[in-house]
Amino acid sequence: MSNDLLVEQIYNGANELSLPLTEIQARSLGQYVELLAKWNKAYNLTAVREPDQMVSRHILDSLSIVPYIKGDNILDVGSGPGLPGIPLAIMYPEKRITTLDSNGKKTRFMTQAKIEMGLKNLTVVNTRVESYQPDHLFDGITSRAFSSLSDMVEGTKHLLADSGVYLAMKGLYPEEELSELTQQFSCELVESISLNVPGSDGERHLVILRNKY
Template identity: 30%
Template sequence: MTDDVAEKMLVTQADAWGLCLDRKQLMLFRLYAETLAQWNTHTNVTAITDRQQIYLRHFLDALALARFCGTAPSALIDIGSGAGLPGVPLKILFPELELVLIDSVAKKTNFLKHLIMQLGLEQVRIVTERVEAFARIPYERERYPVVTARAVADVRVLAEYALPLLTIGGRLLAPKGADPRVEVEAALPVFAMLGGRLHSIEPVLLPGLEPRSVVLIDKIAPTDRRYPRPVGTPTRKPLTG
């Protein structure tokens, strides 16, 4: 067991979830935190700069999603990836994962390119694009078994972004606050319209933080090619079912 307080917290909580982190993975998380702090001195990519908080609010918050992926997924697309969260921690956990990080802000994707180079990760694609445009590319549609999106939008909007990208049998993992039931209830007709179905709302408990949750939406049928609608429309006029 490491003597580093932040690493010890990471290892202990991951172990409690049944996730085993080896020395190489811990080294990658260490380098990730260092790269994030260094880059943030000249370009703001995260408001969280304390090392222990990076491990807690970024890395553990991301690894909490691994329990809901089923077996190690073959591919994952992270929408609005920002500082690489939750996609990059999940890539560190699942080294064979084919990862796509998409963000429309160039300064964020510039950081992601630097980060991936620093970590030496392979099978990672970084896309500077609005997801509405990306999800209309024919060969990108319905090919990803897992889609994640942290702090991006209302779950109705997330569903329109993500469900066109999910393969049938795939799953959207949408981190939310402690009790998103009202938001999710309003979105149920939208899920059905887009070929999805609510699987569950799962609690996520992290040491010292307020309770939060993750909304799991399964893809059960093809998504009509009308969706997602043109760039900006999903957020201006969310679907109502």
């Protein structure tokens, strides 16, 4: 698939999300898909193989949470090959985006993508989240990879600013996980948003949480 076709697919999907893209952003997202597809052949970074499927299942899925990102410092935990962190860095060049993963192959790919795409606002960290000790706390912590909400909060609670929020990307509405979470942690649901991701058949939800003090 050519870059022009990828960019057109990204434009059309973003339009369905009512998300305006500049040409630079659309082409950067297309370049990211091309890099991911290229590296994926050797390093198995994602089970999604075809670039057009990467657009719907990875790029548009990541873009669906863009309107809900608040604050200047955002951490994407368990970022894998950079999802949603790298699309967020492209969409928000004025914010500081940090992607974290313990898998060296995936963080090497993200570092190369950062260099090739000139993403100066992106920081890539290769470590386990429990061991991460940054010099600042985060306004928002995103993830699409944690097995449960309780695992996400337990692993990242030392990283969230007092006024910050967790932004967990889930499939079905996680009713049991939320019940378990509120029993274990001083944490509350701010909002659950049903996401309509173009090209995706399954349910998608963004669960926004905050600590209670």
